[in-house]
Amino acid sequence: MKKILLTILLTVVLCSAWYLSASAEDSQGKKLYNGWCAQCHGYDGDAKSYTDKFSVPKPRDFTMGTYKFRSTPSGDPPTDADITKIVRNGNPGTSMPPWTRFTDDEVKAIVAHVKTFAPDIFKDAGKPITIGTPPKASAALIAKGKELFNKAKCVECHGKAGRGNGEKGWQENFKNDWGDPITPANYTHPWELRNGSTVEDIYRTISVGLGGTPMTSYMDSLKDEDRWALAVFIKSLQEQRKLGVAIKIKKTAAIPAKVDDPAWDGTEYMDLPMGGQLMFEPRDFTPLITNVRVRGLYSDKEFAIMVEWSDKRPNTGADGKPADGVWIQFPEKVTEEAEKPYFFMGDKKHPVHLWNWKASDTGKVTEQIAKGYDNVADLPKQDVTVIAGYNDGLYRVVYKRALKTSTKDDFEVLPGKFVPFSIAAFDGQNGESGIKGAVSAWYYLMLEPATPLRVYVFPPLVALCVFVGGLSLSRSLRSKK
Amino acid sequence: MMKIYPIIAAIGLLITVVSVLKKSPFFNFLGLLTLIYGLLKSVGLITAPFPAQVMTMYMAMSVFSLFIYFSIQESTFEALLEPVRAVLADDNKRILRVLIVFIALPLFAGYLTFDKVKPNYEPPVSARIVHPEPVSSIEFRGKPITIIGLENPLRKDAANMAGNLEAGKKIYYQNCFYCHGDDLDGRGHLALGFNPVPPPFRGTDTIAQLPESFVFWRIAKGWRGLPAGSTPWNSAMPSFEDLLTEDEIWKVTLFIYEATGNKPRS
Numbered sequence: 001m002k003k004i005l006l007t008i009l010l011t012v013v014l015c016s017a018w019y020l021s022a023s024a025e026d027s028q029g030k031k032l033y034n035g036w037c038a039q040c041h042g043y044d045g046d047a048k049s050y051t052d053k054f055s056v057p058k059p060r061d062f063t064m065g066t067y068k069f070r071s072t073p074s075g076d077p078p079t080d081a082d083i084t085k086i087v088r089n090g091n092p093g094t095s096m097p098p099w100t101r102f103t104d105d106e107v108k109a110i111v112a113h114v115k116t117f118a119p120d121i122f123k124d125a126g127k128p129i130t131i132g133t134p135p136k137a138s139a140a141l142i143a144k145g146k147e148l149f150n151k152a153k154c155v156e157c158h159g160k161a162g163r164g165n166g167e168k169g170w171q172e173n174f175k176n177d178w179g180d181p182i183t184p185a186n187y188t189h190p191w192e193l194r195n196g197s198t199v200e201d202i203y204r205t206i207s208v209g210l211g212g213t214p215m216t217s218y219m220d221s222l223k224d225e226d227r228w229a230l231a232v233f234i235k236s237l238q239e240q241r242k243l244g245v246a247i248k249i250k251k252t253a254a255i256p257a258k259v260d261d262p263a264w265d266g267t268e269y270m271d272l273p274m275g276g277q278l279m280f281e282p283r284d285f286t287p288l289i290t291n292v293r294v295r296g297l298y299s300d301k302e303f304a305i306m307v308e309w310s311d312k313r314p315n316t317g318a319d320g321k322p323a324d325g326v327w328i329q330f331p332e333k334v335t336e337e338a339e340k341p342y343f344f345m346g347d348k349k350h351p352v353h354l355w356n357w358k359a360s361d362t363g364k365v366t367e368q369i370a371k372g373y374d375n376v377a378d379l380p381k382q383d384v385t386v387i388a389g390y391n392d393g394l395y396r397v398v399y400k401r402a403l404k405t406s407t408k409d410d411f412e413v414l415p416g417k418f419v420p421f422s423i424a425a426f427d428g429q430n431g432e433s434g435i436k437g438a439v440s441a442w443y444y445l446m447l448e449p450a451t452p453l454r455v456y457v458f459p460p461l462v463a464l465c466v467f468v469g470g471l472s473l474s475r476s477l478r479s480k481k
Numbered sequence: 482m483m484k485i486y487p488i489i490a491a492i493g494l495l496i497t498v499v500s501v502l503k504k505s506p507f508f509n510f511l512g513l514l515t516l517i518y519g520l521l522k523s524v525g526l527i528t529a530p531f532p533a534q535v536m537t538m539y540m541a542m543s544v545f546s547l548f549i550y551f552s553i554q555e556s557t558f559e560a561l562l563e564p565v566r567a568v569l570a571d572d573n574k575r576i577l578r579v580l581i582v583f584i585a586l587p588l589f590a591g592y593l594t595f596d597k598v599k600p601n602y603e604p605p606v607s608a609r610i611v612h613p614e615p616v617s618s619i620e621f622r623g624k625p626i627t628i629i630g631l632e633n634p635l636r637k638d639a640a641n642m643a644g645n646l647e648a649g650k651k652i653y654y655q656n657c658f659y660c661h662g663d664d665l666d667g668r669g670h671l672a673l674g675f676n677p678v679p680p681p682f683r684g685t686d687t688i689a690q691l692p693e694s695f696v697f698w699r700i701a702k703g704w705r706g707l708p709a710g711s712t713p714w715n716s717a718m719p720s721f722e723d724l725l726t727e728d729e730i731w732k733v734t735l736f737i738y739e740a741t742g743n744k745p746r747s
């Protein structure tokens with residue numbers, strides 16, 4: 001009897017210990033998930049969440065068990081390492097950040113909890129594909145990859161220059177499994193490649209595809225070496241951002257008359273990361289334009305600023321959506337004082353000039369004066385001209401004006417003086433117009449003056465003096481000996 | 482890059498020790514100067530580095546003091562000058578003379594001059610007070626609110642704490658997270674587009690140093706309510722009194738402190 005009682009007691013103790021430890025583990029993952037993941041992915045993993053209207057792309061719904069980013073063949077569940085990788089590294093260009101604050105055990109618990117939303121899918125573990133060593137990039141390999149890019153029809157969705165502007169990507173049925181309209185990736189922007197931007201990342205994406213999207217697996221249709229060649233070519237399309245606070249504009253004999261003039265490509269540029277207009281209604285929480293590139297040239301009389309950005313789908317206002325547009329903004333009074341107008345459309349005391357361009361009227365720019373977002377007026381005299389173009393997913397707008405205009409109160413641009421400017425860009429496809437759009441902070445531009453003569457004269461002169469001084473000192477010391 | 486300076490200091494120390502043993506005031510002088518330079522520059526590893534002007538001043542002072550020190554005794558001073566004289570005048574030091582006096586020194590002087598006369602265009606820097614002096618009272622949607630000494634009324638409501646925190650969480654992720662970050666670390670997905678970048682709420686240098694009333698004031702008034710001196714003109718922080726109620730601001734404040742493990746300063 002004693003033995004039986006002891007056995008029962010022991011079993012109960014062991015069972016409850018096991019139960020407690022198991023549920024404790026569960027509760028840690030659930031607790032962390034509810035604390036830090038549920039705000040976007042939903043308490044039930046179904047992406048019905050606080051941020052679903054404020055994020056593009058939308059947060060992932062885990063209940064279907066479809067995972068976009070995997071290292072496993074199409075149809076297989078992702079590995080724990082795949083989900084861990086996303087938690088740790090985040091998804092560039094989305095609101096999923098890299099979660100670095102958690103310990104490995106905590107991440108493990110979160111991953112385990114995420115899997116419980118679609119338990120059937122994870123019954124059998126997925127087996128990751130082998131990713132070998134990437135081949136060395138060479139001109140021949142890139143050329144081969146480019147050929148495959150057309151042959152494998154990547155170009156139909158991703159566009160010739162890889163800006164995600166291919167025709168097929170804009171058909172009505174271009175949606176993911178969750179029913180959201182999606183767009184093909186823009187390879188030139190590595191900072192917004194969700195699945196990573198290394199050659200290995202690209203190779204993996206080509207090989208296994210992106211679950212739940214029209215991007216299928218090319219494992220069977222392309223040989224291993226072809227997938228590597230393709231990855232190397234796609235990697236070569238990536239542009240690096242050059243961030244800074246000021247752009248120096250060089251002098252030229254004549255400003256190019258076309259937006260695609262090769263002279264533009266050689267000029268120095270600066271990239272402006274874009275935020276959303278969040279200060280005034282209607283606000284833009286989901287701007288699609290993430291970067292605007294600025295460059296310029298000036299001559300004796302005029303200066304020109306080129307604004308360049310990616311837009312997968314041009315909108316001229318004819319299709320019921322607003323027209324794309326961009327404006328560049330300058331303080332009404334350009335001084336070197338610290339006090340600048342409010343960075344978005346100025347304020348009553350500190351107005352700004354807007355050079356407003358819209359794709360519905362490509363050859364025209366409207367000069368406006370803004371004393372706040374709700375107080376904008378066209379200027380009576382227009383001194384700025386514009387040339388604009390859209391080519392293969394890229395907008396280019398070149399503004400040109402005399403250094404000094406005849407208009408009273410117009411700001412003057414002098415070589416060597418820093419002029420504050422900021423930019424707002426509008427993507428009609430994203431429903432952006434008016435004050436709803438992507439905005440930049442204040443930056444500076446400066447017409448770089450010719451190198452002063454003193455730079456060529458003084459250093460050799462001083463060097464010569466030191467040389468002569470040394471020589472005479474040496475002579476006099478030696479003669480004394 | 483910064484790690485090179487302790488190495489420079491160590492080399493300076495080595496030269497000093499060897500030169501003392503070998504009784505060479507000239508190398509002692511050089512070694513001490515190198516040591517001082519290395520040490521002063523190494524300060525940048527622990528705290529803010531010295532500005533270039535201060536560095537020049539300290540180095541000039543060091544050269545001056547060392548010169549006085551070595552010139553007090555006639556014999557030491559002679560010994561100090563001896564290598565210089567040798568390079569300038571000795572027949573068996575010709576190669577060294579050509580290399581140092583006729584090539585290296587003129588080139589170095591030319592380079593220093595170039596560095597001084599070349600145009601250096603720097604955009605204007607605007608000073609900015611990050612934590613402005615709080616105001617004593619504000620008008621919130623037309624209603625006066627005293628800020629000094631104001632406390633979060635929801636802290637006393639222990640019964641509804643969980644519900645208020647959850648409501649605050651929802652408000653945060655629908656109004657704040659794209660700038661201040663999913664993890665409240667100031668690295669939201671739109672943060673890079675703004676200057677100044679949004680402050681983090683984690684760590685001990687922002688909300689942990691502030692009373693909750695300050696946070697309430699900043700959320701309510703945003704960039705428009707900043708006093709002169711804090712250059713509000715670059716901030717993307719909206720005036721949330723247009724978008725949120727008083728109660729909602731208290732809820733989100735409650736959440737921000739709770740989520741970052743911070744306690745408001747009283």
